[in-house]
Amino acid sequence: MEHQGAASSKSGENVLSSIALNDNKAGMEGLDRDKINKIILEASKGSRFYENELKKDRQVNQRIEKMMEQKAKITKEQMKQAQVEVDKLTSELERRRELGRVIVHVDMDAFYAAVEMMDCPELKDKPMAVGSMSMLSTSNYHARRFGVRAAMPGFIAKKLCPNLVIVPTNFDKYKAVSAQVREIFSDYDPHFMPASLDEAYLDMTEHLEQRKHWSESLRTHYMCDAKKESHPDVPAVQSERDGLSPLLFEDSPSSSPSLSGADGKAVVFGTSAEEAVREMRFRIEQKTSLTASAGIAPNMMLAKVCSDKKKPNGQYRIPSKRKVVIDFIKDLPVRKVSGVGKVTEKMLTALGIVSCSQLGQEMALLSLLFSETSWHHFLHISLGLGSTYIERDSERKSMSTERTFAEMSDAEEQYSLCRELCRDLAQDLQKEGLKGKTVTLKLKNVQFEVKTRASTLQYTVCTEDEIFVAAKDLLKVEIDSVSPQPLRLRLMGVRVSSFLNAEEKKPLQRSIMGFLQKGGPDPSSSVQCPGSALKAEASSDAISSESHLKTTSVPEQTLKSRGHQQQSFFQKAQSKRIQQQAQTCVNEFMSGSATTNKTAETADATKTDLAITDTQSNSTSAALSNIQTSLENTSTQCFTCPVCNREIKAANLVAFNQHIDECLEGSAIKDNKVPNMDAYPDECSQEKRKEIPLSSSESRILSSKEPFSNVEKPSISISVPAVDDDESCNFSTSFFSRRTSLSKQPFFSHKETRSCESSSEASHVTRIPEAFTVLSGDTKGPSLTCPVCSQLQSTDDLTLFNRHVDMCLNQEVLLEFRGSHSHLDHSDAPAHKSKNCF
DNA sequence: TGAAAAATCAAGT
DNA sequence: CAAATACTTGATTTTTCA
Numbered sequence: 001m002e003h004q005g006a007a008s009s010k011s012g013e014n015v016l017s018s019i020a021l022n023d024n025k026a027g028m029e030g031l032d033r034d035k036i037n038k039i040i041l042e043a044s045k046g047s048r049f050y051e052n053e054l055k056k057d058r059q060v061n062q063r064i065e066k067m068m069e070q071k072a073k074i075t076k077e078q079m080k081q082a083q084v085e086v087d088k089l090t091s092e093l094e095r096r097r098e099l100g101r102v103i104v105h106v107d108m109d110a111f112y113a114a115v116e117m118m119d120c121p122e123l124k125d126k127p128m129a130v131g132s133m134s135m136l137s138t139s140n141y142h143a144r145r146f147g148v149r150a151a152m153p154g155f156i157a158k159k160l161c162p163n164l165v166i167v168p169t170n171f172d173k174y175k176a177v178s179a180q181v182r183e184i185f186s187d188y189d190p191h192f193m194p195a196s197l198d199e200a201y202l203d204m205t206e207h208l209e210q211r212k213h214w215s216e217s218l219r220t221h222y223m224c225d226a227k228k229e230s231h232p233d234v235p236a237v238q239s240e241r242d243g244l245s246p247l248l249f250e251d252s253p254s255s256s257p258s259l260s261g262a263d264g265k266a267v268v269f270g271t272s273a274e275e276a277v278r279e280m281r282f283r284i285e286q287k288t289s290l291t292a293s294a295g296i297a298p299n300m301m302l303a304k305v306c307s308d309k310k311k312p313n314g315q316y317r318i319p320s321k322r323k324v325v326i327d328f329i330k331d332l333p334v335r336k337v338s339g340v341g342k343v344t345e346k347m348l349t350a351l352g353i354v355s356c357s358q359l360g361q362e363m364a365l366l367s368l369l370f371s372e373t374s375w376h377h378f379l380h381i382s383l384g385l386g387s388t389y390i391e392r393d394s395e396r397k398s399m400s401t402e403r404t405f406a407e408m409s410d411a412e413e414q415y416s417l418c419r420e421l422c423r424d425l426a427q428d429l430q431k432e433g434l435k436g437k438t439v440t441l442k443l444k445n446v447q448f449e450v451k452t453r454a455s456t457l458q459y460t461v462c463t464e465d466e467i468f469v470a471a472k473d474l475l476k477v478e479i480d481s482v483s484p485q486p487l488r489l490r491l492m493g494v495r496v497s498s499f500l501n502a503e504e505k506k507p508l509q510r511s512i513m514g515f516l517q518k519g520g521p522d523p524s525s526s527v528q529c530p531g532s533a534l535k536a537e538a539s540s541d542a543i544s545s546e547s548h549l550k551t552t553s554v555p556e557q558t559l560k561s562r563g564h565q566q567q568s569f570f571q572k573a574q575s576k577r578i579q580q581q582a583q584t585c586v587n588e589f590m591s592g593s594a595t596t597n598k599t600a601e602t603a604d605a606t607k608t609d610l611a612i613t614d615t616q617s618n619s620t621s622a623a624l625s626n627i628q629t630s631l632e633n634t635s636t637q638c639f640t641c642p643v644c645n646r647e648i649k650a651a652n653l654v655a656f657n658q659h660i661d662e663c664l665e666g667s668a669i670k671d672n673k674v675p676n677m678d679a680y681p682d683e684c685s686q687e688k689r690k691e692i693p694l695s696s697s698e699s700r701i702l703s704s705k706e707p708f709s710n711v712e713k714p715s716i717s718i719s720v721p722a723v724d725d726d727e728s729c730n731f732s733t734s735f736f737s738r739r740t741s742l743s744k745q746p747f748f749s750h751k752e753t754r755s756c757e758s759s760s761e762a763s764h765v766t767r768i769p770e771a772f773t774v775l776s777g778d779t780k781g782p783s784l785t786c787p788v789c790s791q792l793q794s795t796d797d798l799t800l801f802n803r804h805v806d807m808c809l810n811q812e813v814l815l816e817f818r819g820s821h822s823h824l825d826h827s828d829a830p831a832h833k834s835k836n837c838f
Numbered sequence: 839t840g841a842a843a844a845a846t847c848a849a850g851t
Numbered sequence: 852c853a854a855a856t857a858c859t860t861g862a863t864t865t866t867t868c869a
Contacts, residue, residue, distance in 0.1 A: 019856095049856050059846095112851070130851090135857040137851050150851065153856040169851085196850045339862095341848045373863070397861065404857060438842090448856085454843055493858085 052448035111198035301386025402493025435460035442493035
């Protein structure tokens with residue numbers, strides 16, 4: 001009732017607040033706001049976008065209503081209590097108030113637009129904006145007079161200002177200019193914090209301390225020149241003529257009297273904070289011919305507000321005195337403070353709070369209505385407090401990419417786009433050498449409703465294929481959930497997060513066994529070529545010091561702490577191959593079947609949670625038998641023993657595995673590296689799996705609750721229902737792990753484990769295998785044996801050795817696909833990169 | 839009850 | 852010729868699920 005509906009019905013302006021013009025920004029004074037809002041509304045009304053905005057607005061109103069109900073229930077007693085707590089915290093904060101630092105926030109004026117105008121002087125007299133017809137990033141001050149501003153779609157801007165020139169964004173250009181500006185920043189604070197390309201926080205305290213003793217010459221700067229150096233290809237516009245900010249305003253306020261000099265003239269700056277900042281801005285302008293605004297204050301929050309105060313091309317300072325700060329805060333609208341957005345503003349307004357002093361007065365109430373973090377934030381604001389310590393480069397937490405497009409309803413197309421996004425993202429990730437465990441898919445349908453779906457894997461990913469495997473599953477679930485209707489999308493995005501933190505990134509001098517066993521890539525060195533998950537694994541760990549070669553086990557603690565996420569190098573390699581194989585099978589099935597539901601996921605190696613049981617639907621069994629058949633087709637011929645490297649003709653895998661076992665027994669025992677195998681129960685006899693966990697649960701390398709199941713089987717399990725105990729023995733995908741628990745078990749099945757065993761739930765405990773070692777004999781001299789081709793390598797350089805193993809493994813992958821799967825009509829390309837998965 | 843997922847808010851362009 | 856509202860990141864809050 002008292003809460004305004006989506007649109008307030010007062011005097012002519014019934015425009016959604018979210019759509020309406022925000023004219024509190026610089027360059028927007030004295031506009032005909034009503035007229036502008038009317039045009040915006042006309043252009044928006046009835047659109048799906050607008051409808052969604054209405055919907056969101058209603059949601060906010062509901063929240064407000066809830067809040068008001070809560071407020072009504074608050075008792076006097078509660079308020080009193082709350083007030084006590086607020087007062088307590090207030091005096092605590094007051095006691096700790098820090099006024100000793102000089103924090104500066106610098107913000108370039110209409111940055112992108114200014115750069116574009118510099119590059120193309122014809123633009124400088126015209127209203128222009130940077131962006132596209134669908135969205136503007138920023139506009140010049142000319143255009144702002146028409147109400148054209150950042151975050152406004154271009155086609156609406158055109159209605160406001162038909163002559164508007166829209167220039168596409170050119171980030172490389174902005175970055176280059178930004179770099180020049182940052183050079184100057186670092187003269188005043190080497191640890192400055194960039195907030196974006198055109199914004200930064202500086203702590204000038206130290207600089208000012210030193211500056212006091214600087215001679216005049218150190219504070220003298222000259223007009224021009226630098227500009228030409230920095231922009232050799234750009235005509236130096238006409239800044240020489242006007243002195244200041246010719247690009248933005250003819251009537252540019254000359255903020256520093258000392259600046260009105262002629263070309264080449266020396267300008268001397270004083271030692272105060274204001275003078276230093278003025279100097280900095282002067283240098284920025286001389287160097288780039290662009291202007292900046294700045295705020296000087298005792299903390300970041302205030303500095304940020306200040307930099308907006310005298311925009312453009314001005315600066316404002318709040319002296320470091322408590323009283324001045326309080327006065328400044330008094331009438332400041334809360335919305336001006338960074339961190340208070342549209343929604344918070346609206347909620348506060350509903351409580352009658354607009355200014356910061358009102359905020360302070362209502363703190364007791366707010367502490368009862370908002371979360372602790374929220375009201376603490378509010379309290380800081382109301383006291384004029386903010387951070388006085390500028391954080392250095394904090395670690396990135398996520399990376400994503402998303403795209404908007406014309407309606408897309410075709411699933412095939414959607415998968416293909418999804419892959420494309422994964423590819424782009426993988427590229428970016430690899431540029432920074434990052435790998436993350438969580439993959440998030442973002443979808444926006446044509447009604448503008450946004451959905452995100454995430455899945456956290458047991459290991460880190462960074463390649464196109466790895467990300468896609470997870471992303472496509474998430475997508476599939478969504479497609480299935482509305483089928484047979486199509487998903488009608490207008491945006492799709494993929495994000496990777498949960499990067500390993502610095503701790504986990506520590507290379508942790510690992511033993512060669514650790515490397516083989518757990519094989520986790522060291523993300524800090526995992527700059528790998530796209531699509532080659534295998535590669536980096538080897539290189540990253542190649543550094544393991546030789547002195548560790550003899551180590552035969554990794555301390556339990558270490559294993560626990562480093563987590564379950566890691567597969568061994570070989571496990572990964574194998575699981576990858578298996579994955580591809582499975583995928584191919586499934587693809588085949590899918591392409592030949594009308595039932596596209598549910599089955600694909602069963603074959604997927606990395607999905608985390610699904611488990612298919614034998615109670616599944618017909619289509620599932622169909623898929624399985626199909627997979628089985630196609631596997632059988634390729635399973636009965638010739639095998640290469642990875643130990644003796646000979647071609648072995650075997651009737652079945654059991655026979656072949658027996659051969660390998662014999663081979664191994666021979667060499668391992670000889671090397672005296674075999675632990676007492678009897679200590680470990682024979683897994684085969686325990687495990688008679690009656691189900692086929694083709695699913696993702698198989699891919700759980702380790703569950704966090706099973707700290708020691710580190711050698712659990714990775715990746716996919718395409719196992720076959722237990723028929724005959726012996727025959728159904730599981731052929732582990734995990735190379736080493738199986739040695740440990742199954743001396744009788746096959747060790748490496750030719751066509752990669754068409755069946756496998758033990759899902760992560762397996763109760764047995766597998767030990768770190770000391771059995772298998774790449775060391776043969778002494779640790780002196782070249783003595784490394786490749787576990788794939790089984791040949792003694794003539795090097796003891798681990799890097800070289802690993803490279804060799806890599807080659808071996810990759811070769812196999814290629815061979816496999818060339819050979820065994822040529823009969824598949826729909827097979828994926830060998831290593832990676834098949835555009836369509838379904 | 840706690841972690842993961844999902845949604846929401848906010849900030850910059 | 853008409854239609855047409857972005858992208859990236861971090862933080863916080865809410866929901867869900869075991």
